[in-house]
Amino acid sequence: MAHLRSRRRLALAVPVVLSLTASLGFLPAAASAAPQTAPAAERATDAPTLAYVVNTKVDRRTIASVEKAIAAAGGTVVVTYDRIGVIVVHSANPDFGKEMREVRGVQSAGATRTAPLTRAGTTDEGAADYVTAAEAARTKAASAGTPGSEPLEADQWDLRAIGADRAAKINPGSSKVTVAVIDTGVDDTHPDLAPNFSASQSANCVGGKADTSEGAWRPYTADDYHGTHVAGEIAAARNGIGVAGVAPGVKVSGIKVSDPDNGLFYPENVVCAFVFAADHGVEITNNSYYVDPWLYNCMDDPDQKAIVDAVNRAQLYAQRKGTLHLASAGNSNHDLASDAIVDDSSPDDSTPVTRTIDPSECLDVPTQLPGIVTVSATGVHNLKSYYSTYGKGVVDVAAPGGDRRYQLPDTPSKDGRILSTMPNGAYAFLQGTSMASPHAAGVAALLKSKHPWASPAQLQALLKAQADNPGCPESYDQDGDGTQDATCEGGSRVNGFYGFGIVNALRAVK
Numbered sequence: 001m002a003h004l005r006s007r008r009r010l011a012l013a014v015p016v017v018l019s020l021t022a023s024l025g026f027l028p029a030a031a032s033a034a035p036q037t038a039p040a041a042e043r044a045t046d047a048p049t050l051a052y053v054v055n056t057k058v059d060r061r062t063i064a065s066v067e068k069a070i071a072a073a074g075g076t077v078v079v080t081y082d083r084i085g086v087i088v089v090h091s092a093n094p095d096f097g098k099e100m101r102e103v104r105g106v107q108s109a110g111a112t113r114t115a116p117l118t119r120a121g122t123t124d125e126g127a128a129d130y131v132t133a134a135e136a137a138r139t140k141a142a143s144a145g146t147p148g149s150e151p152l153e154a155d156q157w158d159l160r161a162i163g164a165d166r167a168a169k170i171n172p173g174s175s176k177v178t179v180a181v182i183d184t185g186v187d188d189t190h191p192d193l194a195p196n197f198s199a200s201q202s203a204n205c206v207g208g209k210a211d212t213s214e215g216a217w218r219p220y221t222a223d224d225y226h227g228t229h230v231a232g233e234i235a236a237a238r239n240g241i242g243v244a245g246v247a248p249g250v251k252v253s254g255i256k257v258s259d260p261d262n263g264l265f266y267p268e269n270v271v272c273a274f275v276f277a278a279d280h281g282v283e284i285t286n287n288s289y290y291v292d293p294w295l296y297n298c299m300d301d302p303d304q305k306a307i308v309d310a311v312n313r314a315q316l317y318a319q320r321k322g323t324l325h326l327a328s329a330g331n332s333n334h335d336l337a338s339d340a341i342v343d344d345s346s347p348d349d350s351t352p353v354t355r356t357i358d359p360s361e362c363l364d365v366p367t368q369l370p371g372i373v374t375v376s377a378t379g380v381h382n383l384k385s386y387y388s389t390y391g392k393g394v395v396d397v398a399a400p401g402g403d404r405r406y407q408l409p410d411t412p413s414k415d416g417r418i419l420s421t422m423p424n425g426a427y428a429f430l431q432g433t434s435m436a437s438p439h440a441a442g443v444a445a446l447l448k449s450k451h452p453w454a455s456p457a458q459l460q461a462l463l464k465a466q467a468d469n470p471g472c473p474e475s476y477d478q479d480g481d482g483t484q485d486a487t488c489e490g491g492s493r494v495n496g497f498y499g500f501g502i503v504n505a506l507r508a509v510k
Contacts, residue, residue, distance in 0.1 A: 048116035049092045051078075051208070051268055053310040054100050054109040058085040062105035069103045078268070079209040081275055084313040088208035088268040090117065101302060110306030112267040113293055115349040128225060128428040131419070136427070139412045150236075150244045152427060155419045157380050157409040158233075158400035158439060163506030164246045167446060168238060171509040172249030174449035179234050179252050179441050180282040182273045183227030183289065184263070185219035186254025187423040190228060192236040192243060193252065201253035201280045206260065208268030210276045217254040222423045224263070227254055229430055230288055232421030233438040234445065242427055243419055246442025246505055250449065253282065257289075264292035264349055267307045270366065271314040274325075278318035283448050284459075285318070286441040287327040287372075288434035291365040293347035298362035312369050319371050324448075324456040326373040326441045327366050328401075328433035329389040333486055336364070336391030337496060359391070368394065373444070373460055376497065377401025377436035379416055380409040382470050384486065384497040386478050388433055392489045392496035396460070397467050399439035399503045402431030406478045443503040450509060466508050467501030469493060 052075065056066045063082050070077055074093035081087070085107070093099070100109035131139075131152070142154035148169070150156075159165045178198050185204070188197040204216035219228060235252040236245035245252075255276060257269035270291050277285050291297075291311055297304035315325055334341050336359045344354040359368075367374050376398045377388040384390060385403040402417035409416060417431040440463065447462045448454060454462060472488035472495050479485065488497040 047092045047094045049090055050096075051112045051117060051266065052089045052091060052097060052100070052109060053112055053267060053271070053306050054087040054089055055107050055306060055309045055313065056085040056087065057105050057107065058083065063087070066103055066105050070100065073099045075100075078207065079272070081271065081314070084275070084317045086271055086310045086313055088271070097303060097306070108302070108306040108309040110303030112307060113349050114347040128229070128422065128430050129415070129417075130422065130426055130428040135413065142412045150238060150240065150242060152243045152419060155411045155413045155415065156243060157411055158402070158418055159244060159246065161380065161382065161400050162246070162439065162443065162502065162504055164442070165244070167505040167509045168244065168248055171446065171449060172238065173235075173247035173446050174452070175249060175251055176452070177250045177283050177445050177448045178281070179247075179250060179284045179286055179445050180255050180273075180277045181227050181231045181234070181252060181286050181438075182255045182257055182270065182277070183230055183286075184224040184258040185217055185227050185256035186231045186252070187218055187228045188254065190232070190421050190423070190425055191241050192239070192421050193228070193231055195237040195239055196235045196248070196250065196252050198251040198253040201251070201277070201282055202255060203276050204256045205269045205272035205276060206256060206258070208272050210272055217256050219256075219423050220260050224258060225422045225428070226288070226434065227256070228423050229420045229428065230286060230434065230438045233418060233435060234286065234442045236421055243421065246439055247445040247449070250445040262349060265289045266293075267291050267311055271310050274311070274314035274318045278321040278323050282323055284441055284444050285323060285325045286438050287325060287366050288432075288437050289328070290330070290367065293349040295343050295346045295348070295364065296341070296357050296359065296362040297365055298357060308363055308365055311365050315366055315369055315372065319456045322456065324373065324444060324459045325366065325371070326375055326437050326444060328437040329367060329374050329376045329395055330364065331387045331432050332389055333387055334359070334389045335486065335496065336368070336389060336394040337489070338391070371456065371460075373397065373440065373463065374499070375399055375433060375437040375440045376499065377403075377431075377433045378498070378502055379403030379407025381407045382502060383407060383473060384476070384488070385431070386485065388436070390486060390488070390496045392494070395496060395499040397440055397463060397500055397503050398498040399436040399443070401433050401436030401439075402429075404431055440503045443505050443508050446505055446508040463503065464500035466504050467499075468504050469495070469498055469501030471495065472497060
């Protein structure tokens with residue numbers, strides 16, 4: 001995922017009975033017969049406690065009845081989102097999901113993880129390269145030759161690639177527009193983020209219930225840097241300090257969803273984040289992750305189906321309240337429009353199994369959910385980054401995400417990655433579709449600033465309309481071994497590498 005763990009995307013297998021992308025609505029109801037279950041006291045007491053989502057019809061009477069059934073089946077309600085019919089539950093009953101799927105009014109139910117609630121350990125993305133004092137001094141000297149630039153802006157090739165440096169002189173974005181970074185938390189004390197941070201629209205959603213206490217949205221440690229980096233790409237202020245964001249005049253908030261034990265982004269946390277963003281007036285969310293523990297969620301698996309259902313209900317609720325979502329495409333160089341993908345990384349919270357899946361039936365969440373803008377990554381040469389996942393009809397737009405292997409810029413650092421903010425006032429280079437999505441989110445924020453009454457659908461249309469499409473390259477043999485590293489399908493208007501094109505901040509403000 002391009003957060004602390006890689007925004008990699010492999011696959012999941014099993015044919016699917018129903019494709020969510022066929023409808024913007026909820027999934028069909030399960031059988032309505034009442035369950036015949038043993039009393040909770042008779043069940044095994046040494047089973048691990050897992051988290052579940054129980055998705056019901058959206059009416060108070062049904063929800064109340066289901067909550068009683070949850071207690072009878074040995075579950076404890078953590079939080080009920082009655083406006084979308086999603087209930088987050090903890091239970092040590094190994095048959096809890098199966099029993100709940102037989103309850104009248106329950107439309108889907110399943111475990112949101114394969115490991116117990118308390119499990120330590122982390123998986124890590126490639127290490128970030130921090131900017132040293134000497135490197136900063138060299139870059140600052142180079143930036144000094146450009147009037148109005150930030151001290152480290154000479155290394156921000158990405159801003160120039162999409163005209164964001166020039167756009168800022170016309171319209172840096174409105175402070176009435178907020179982009180929520182759903183991620184590992186945001187260090188709002190960073191001097192480049194503090195001027196634009198919205199604490200009233202920030203929270204910690206870990207566990208599925210929002211905590212809005214002071215600083216709850218901040219990273220657990222400096223190692224949880226991903227969200228802070230993303231936030232700087234969107235809205236680092238033009239204040240004479242460090243770097244600049246794509247939309248340096250808009251607000252940015254942080255909604256923390258990464259688990260403190262293993263850094264994973266579990267479904268109940270993401271459900272909470274979408275609902276919180278919607279209820280707190282957030283115009284745009286950035287989602288540089290996939291929902292754990294499954295890289296792809298197949299609809300014929302009851303647990304994975306329940307995950308898709310719950311997250312989809314939450315993100316659609318936010319769309320209906322006026323929130324546009326952007327999500328990273330993934331870092332596995334997968335073709336999401338192909339017939340089959342191999343996933344050997346899921347589940348990532350226990351023991352992975354190798355599966356072959358059809359990506360049109362087994363969904364990358366939230367990337368492939370309806371109405372979400374999917375963003376692929378490009379390098380300094382406006383070519384798809386070597387790692388970026390792609391797919392005609394799946395990718396909507398592209399944006400700079402960096403490519404340190406094949407696309408190196410003529411900048412002081414010569415680093416093809418993206419420079420942005422880090423916890424504790426630091427700066428560092430990272431690459432990934434995690435970095436591409438916030439660039440597109442920044443451009444969307446500029447468009448929202450110019451067109452404040454635009455709905456999420458209208459905003460997405462505007463984002464696609466202003467993009468520059470380089471068309472499919474004649475050859476995509478990045479390593480020169482004579483074999484194409486990926487196949488771009490489509491034409492100059494829309495294709496699998498870039499969707500409708502690479503976002504353009506300058507066009508967005510003109």
